[in-house]
Amino acid sequence: MPKEETNMNTLTQSLKRLIPVWLGKKIRGTYQKMLGLFYKGHKYHCPYCKHSFRKMLTDGETHPVIAKYQIIGSGLRENCTCPRCYSKDRDRLIHLYLEKKTSLFTSNKPTRVLHIAPEAWLKELFQSLVHVDYTYGVKGVKNMGYYYDRKTLELDITKLAIDDNVYDIIVCNHVLEHIPDDTQALKEIYRILKPGGWAILQVPHSNVLENTYEDESIVNPKEREKHYGQFDHVRVYGKDYPKRLEFVGFQVEQFNPKNETWGKEYIDRYALNSNENLFIAKKLS
Ligand SMILES: [Zn+2]
Known part of the structure; x- marks a missing residue:
C-alpha cells in the first residue's frame, strides 16, 4: 500500500x-x-468542579437486595450526584480524604498515581496536579466509546503488566465487586504499590452483613441481579471486607468524617453519606 x-x-x-x-x-x-x-445555590458544594448548589441530583439504585443488606454506596439517595460534574457522594468523600488526611494538595513531592476505571472528575483533579505522574486504565477500554480517552490503558486488574513497587497511590473505586477473583486483584494492587504507598479501595458494602455474600455458581446476569442487586456484581461485601484487604498484606484504615471534630460541616456541605467509610489500604515500608 x-x-x-x-x-x-x-x-x-x-x-x-x-x-x-x-x-x-x-x-x-x-x-x-x-x-x-x-441547580445553582449555596447549600451544597462540590470540591471537584468547585460550584455550589441549592440541591444535588438524586441518584442510585432501588432494589430489594440493596434495601435488605442496606448496601452503602448503591442505594437511592438524595443529593448524591453533583449536577455540574456528576461526582457522587462517595467521590466527594475521597476528595475530603485527600484534602484533609494526605499531603497530596500541599506537597510538591513527585507522586505516581494509578487510577483504575477512572471517574472523569477525579481524573481531572489528578491531571491538574503538576507533581503527579498520573496513569489511568480500565479493562475493555476499546468498547467504552467516548467515556474513556485514547490515553486510557487496557488493564486486567488480576494480571497487571506493571513492575513491582511502582505506584505511590492507587485509586480503585467501585471495581472489586465486579471481579470474580478479587483476592488476585488485591495481590496485584499490593504488588505494584511502593512500600509506604496506599490504595483507596472503595466498594459498595453492607454493615448488616457479617460475612461477604458470594456464590461462584451464580453466573447468570439475571441471577446476579437477584442475589447481589446488580447484574454485573459478583458479591455483596460485608463487615469482613477489611479482612480481605489484610489477607494480602495491607494495613487497613477506615476514614469517616463523622469521627473528626471538623467532620459534620463537611458531611453537610459536600452532601456525604455519614454511614460511608472510606477504605484505605496501606503497604507498609
Ligand atoms: Zn461537581
Whole structure:
C-alpha cells in the first residue's frame, strides 16, 4: 500500500476516534453547564468542579437486595450526584480524604498515581496536579466509546503488566465487586504499590452483613441481579471486607468524617453519606 494511503487510513482512523470524543464531550459539557446553572445555590458544594448548589441530583439504585443488606454506596439517595460534574457522594468523600488526611494538595513531592476505571472528575483533579505522574486504565477500554480517552490503558486488574513497587497511590473505586477473583486483584494492587504507598479501595458494602455474600455458581446476569442487586456484581461485601484487604498484606484504615471534630460541616456541605467509610489500604515500608 502506498505510504500516502497508509497515512490517510491512519488519519481516518484517528478522526473516527477523535470525533466521538470531541462531540461527546461538547454535548455533555453543555448539558452539565445548564444543569449546574439550574441547580445553582449555596447549600451544597462540590470540591471537584468547585460550584455550589441549592440541591444535588438524586441518584442510585432501588432494589430489594440493596434495601435488605442496606448496601452503602448503591442505594437511592438524595443529593448524591453533583449536577455540574456528576461526582457522587462517595467521590466527594475521597476528595475530603485527600484534602484533609494526605499531603497530596500541599506537597510538591513527585507522586505516581494509578487510577483504575477512572471517574472523569477525579481524573481531572489528578491531571491538574503538576507533581503527579498520573496513569489511568480500565479493562475493555476499546468498547467504552467516548467515556474513556485514547490515553486510557487496557488493564486486567488480576494480571497487571506493571513492575513491582511502582505506584505511590492507587485509586480503585467501585471495581472489586465486579471481579470474580478479587483476592488476585488485591495481590496485584499490593504488588505494584511502593512500600509506604496506599490504595483507596472503595466498594459498595453492607454493615448488616457479617460475612461477604458470594456464590461462584451464580453466573447468570439475571441471577446476579437477584442475589447481589446488580447484574454485573459478583458479591455483596460485608463487615469482613477489611479482612480481605489484610489477607494480602495491607494495613487497613477506615476514614469517616463523622469521627473528626471538623467532620459534620463537611458531611453537610459536600452532601456525604455519614454511614460511608472510606477504605484505605496501606503497604507498609
Ligand atoms: Zn461537581
